[in-house]
Amino acid sequence: MVSSSSSPSATAAAAAAVVLAVALMTTTCFHGATAQLCEDYYDSTCPDAYDIVNQVLVDAVQSDTRIFASLIRLHFHDCFVQGCDASLLLDSVPGMPSEKTSAPNNGSARGFGVVDAAKAALESACPGVVSCADILAIAAEISVELSGGPSWGVLLGRLDSKTSDFNGSLDLPEPTDNLTILQQKFSNLSLNDVDLVALSGGHTFGRVQCKFITDRLYNFSGTNMPDPTLDASYRAFLTQRCPRNGDPTALNDLDPTTPDTFDNNYYTNIEVNRGILNSDQELKSSPLAQGTTAPIVDQFAASQDDFFASFAQSMINMGNIKPLTDPSRGEVRTNCRRVN
Structure with a gap:
């Protein structure tokens, strides 16, 4: 596994090499x-x-x-x-x-x-x-x-x-998790900082309900104030989408620039404090991110190729979490909703 302490460019190159090695083996x-x-x-x-x-x-x-x-x-x-x-x-x-x-x-x-x-x-x-x-x-x-x-x-x-x-x-x-909690949850599954930042890039497409972002807009960390790391103009836009006491299930684009395209705009958004979820922005703005996740965000924002290579490897890493292959413990369900 690529060490989370490696430089982002070296990490991406290593990730690409590992993807090839996995394919060959x-x-x-x-x-x-x-x-x-x-x-x-x-x-x-x-x-x-x-x-x-x-x-x-x-x-x-x-x-x-x-x-x-x-x-x-x-x-x-x-x-x-x-x-x-x-x-x-x-x-x-x-x-x-x-x-x-x-x-x-x-x-x-x-x-x-x-x-x-x-x-x-x-x-x-x-x-x-x-x-x-x-x-x-x-x-x-x-x-x-x-x-x-x-x-x-x-x-x-x-x-x-x-x-x-x-x-x-x-x-x-969770969307409200800080960087320390996120790192611990990933580490518990033998996933490192590169995996954390790369897999979080899955938020480059899709939607999110207002209920997951209203605390950042109106009551960040119980302060009755907005999250100070959130770009002011983006916050104004989101308050129109998610007003106080509005519909908590109303949908918003995770990436307002290319909402249905898988690209590296997730990271360029974070670079300018436009990460929609607290857990997204923490990767760059948390004081603990400097020297850990922030340089990886920077690299992925600068190079979509690096992001793609690392994301592919991190998906393989995640897919290898406790795979169930023992027929005495698992089965091939005929209906995914219930056991045979």
Whole structure:
């Protein structure tokens, strides 16, 4: 893993090299309890899996321009809770509340119907083969690429969990988190500062509800004042979008410049104090960011190529969080919403 203390340019170069190395090394798959993820996992059992998911997403975006950002968020929120095992997709059953119903997900996590459609298409083509966890990983990569971002070799071979973890989902990274909390949450999953800054770049497209930014506009840290790091003209714009006592679910572009394009404008916005979420701006403006995350923000703002290379590697890193490959503990669900 690239050290978070490396210079940003060296980090990006190393990330690109690691992406290539991963691609070269993942040509052989082994199944079983100690199996490793690999790109060609479905080559013999469901060779059209990627293309099938791709077509479902191409169809979905015609009626839902937000879907690509929503799908990458599902993958993120799944991986951060007991690993990338599709536990987020399970509906509630007696004795096992769904992660969907926890505060970080309820009313904001979306795209489940598209995952269901991808699963149905895959079950029609190759019954009982492609896991829901792998669908999320494939859909995240396709969503980024179709939005103008980088592509990467998606490592596959995950099984689906038989349990969800409602309590674990309560500890997902939050929009109000400061840099120290963010770094700790990522470190707990063996993700470093480069991963934190790169994966936060997923906020370069998509929408956010007013309820996640009103504290910054009107009562930052309980002061009854706005966040002093927020650009004044941008704050005035946001107060028009999210007035006091307005609709908390009203939507705003995470990136007001190119809201549906995957690019590095997220970082150029942060450079001029226009990060919409506190957790975004903390990467640059926190006193603790100097010498840690701020130089990485600077580099990604200056070079989209560096951002793309690091983002691709960080997505691979995140996708490797506690992969479930032991058939005695996991399964390939036939319906992503419930265990078999």
